[in-house]
Amino acid sequence: MNKYKQLQKESSALNILFIEDDEDLRVQTQKILKTLFKNVVTATNGKEGLEAYKEFYSTNSYYFDIVITDIKMPLKNGIELTKDILKINKEQDVIVISAYEDSKYLIELINIGVNNFVQKPLLIDQLVDPLLTICKKINSTKVESEKVFLIENFVWDKENKTLTKQGKVVKLSSSEVILLNLLINNPFITFSNEDIYNTIYSDKFDKELSIDSIKSLIKRIRKKIPTDFIKNIYGEGYRINKDVFVKF
Numbered sequence: 001m002n003k004y005k006q007l008q009k010e011s012s013a014l015n016i017l018f019i020e021d022d023e024d025l026r027v028q029t030q031k032i033l034k035t036l037f038k039n040v041v042t043a044t045n046g047k048e049g050l051e052a053y054k055e056f057y058s059t060n061s062y063y064f065d066i067v068i069t070d071i072k073m074p075l076k077n078g079i080e081l082t083k084d085i086l087k088i089n090k091e092q093d094v095i096v097i098s099a100y101e102d103s104k105y106l107i108e109l110i111n112i113g114v115n116n117f118v119q120k121p122l123l124i125d126q127l128v129d130p131l132l133t134i135c136k137k138i139n140s141t142k143v144e145s146e147k148v149f150l151i152e153n154f155v156w157d158k159e160n161k162t163l164t165k166q167g168k169v170v171k172l173s174s175s176e177v178i179l180l181n182l183l184i185n186n187p188f189i190t191f192s193n194e195d196i197y198n199t200i201y202s203d204k205f206d207k208e209l210s211i212d213s214i215k216s217l218i219k220r221i222r223k224k225i226p227t228d229f230i231k232n233i234y235g236e237g238y239r240i241n242k243d244v245f246v247k248f
Helices: 003-011 023-034 046-060 079-086 100-111 125-144 174-183 194-202 211-222
Strands: 015-019 037-042 066-070 095-097 115-118 147-150 154-157 164-165 230-233 237-240 245-248
Touching: 003 125, 015 023, 015 046, 015 230, 037 046, 046 066, 046 079, 046 230, 066 079, 066 125, 066 237, 079 095, 095 125, 125 194, 147 164, 174 194, 174 211, 174 237, 194 237, 211 230
Parallel strands: 015 037, 015 066, 066 095, 095 115
Antiparallel strands: 147 154, 147 245, 154 164, 230 237
C-alpha cells in the first residue's frame, strides 16, 4: 500500500482546517484534502482561521484534528494564529507552511510547540508524510482513550459500552450497561439510589423509585465485574472504587 492510500485510510474520519491567503493554492489543496479527510474547512487569513477554529468547536464540541497554516497572511499571520490556537488547545497538531525567507520564524514556532513544517512551493507529496504521521498518532490515541483497563483483566470499551474479561465479552443487561457507563465515566462522583434509578429509567417519568430494584441490580452486576468494583458509601449511595483502575 502506497503512502497516499495509507493516508486515506488513516485520515478518512478526521477533520482539518487549512488557512492560506493564496486563492489558487488554497483551492487546489482543498480539493486534494477533500479526498482524504471527513471535513475540510478553509480560511483566507489568520483572523478568519481563528474564527473558523472557534466556530467548529462551538458546533461540534471537539477541535479540528489538524490545522495547516501559512505564515505570511493578512490581518493575523500564521505565528499569531498558531499561538492563539495553542492557547485554546495546547494539544492541537499544527503544520506550518513556510517560504525560504520565513526561516527566521521557525525557532519561534518550535519554541511554542510546533514540530511540523512544509516548505513552499507546496506540493501534496510534501504533505503526505507529516499528515500520515499525525493521523496515525491521533488514531492510536483515540483507540487507546476508548479503553478503560481494570484489575483482573477486565476492559471497558467506552465507545461500544462493552465489558470484556481476558478478551471475552461479559454479558450485561441494558440496565447493567447503563450503570457501568454512569459509574466509570464519573469516577469521582457518588450516585444516590435516586440518581441511579432516574438514569436507568430516564424514559419512564411515571415510574416510582424502588430501592429494592437498585439493590438487586447492584447485587447482580457485582457477580460480573472485578472484586470491590462498586463501593457502597453509607448514607450517600454508590461510586467506583478507583483502585480497580489499571489505566483510565
